Amino acid sequence: MNKLFASAAFTVGVLAASAAFAAEKTITLAVRNMYCVDCPFIVKKSLERVPGVAKVTVSFKDKTAVVTFDDGKADVTALTAATSEAGYPSAPKS
Numbered sequence: 525m526n527k528l529f530a531s532a533a534f535t536v537g538v539l540a541a542s543a544a545f546a547a548e549k550t551i552t553l554a555v556r557n558m559y560c561v562d563c564p565f566i567v568k569k570s571l572e573r574v575p576g577v578a579k580v581t582v583s584f585k586d587k588t589a590v591v592t593f594d595d596g597k598a599d600v601t602a603l604t605a606a607t608s609e610a611g612y613p614s615a616p617k618s
Contacts, residue, residue: 546596548578553589553614555607570610574598588617
């Protein structure tokens with residue numbers, strides 16, 4: 525019984541620690557292939573489907589997407605893959 529309790533306590537501790545290290549991050553992506561006013565809508569919806577994404581703002585004029593996400597649930601690779609799969613390749617803007 526003590527081993528079971530200790531194992532459960534350890535598991536809860538590990539999960540809580542990993543959640544404590546997760547942080548909200550914001551990144552600006554340069555998005556290619558946006559040629560019409562409907563494109564930003566498609567880019568936004570593709571990014572919003574990524575688990576952990578909290579907010580997306582897409583600019584047709586600047587050809588960018590500003591994404592706020594939980595880095596414990598999503599990463600830049602998942603974000604760029606989502607836009608690429610929708611037909612709009614992207615990369616972090618430098």
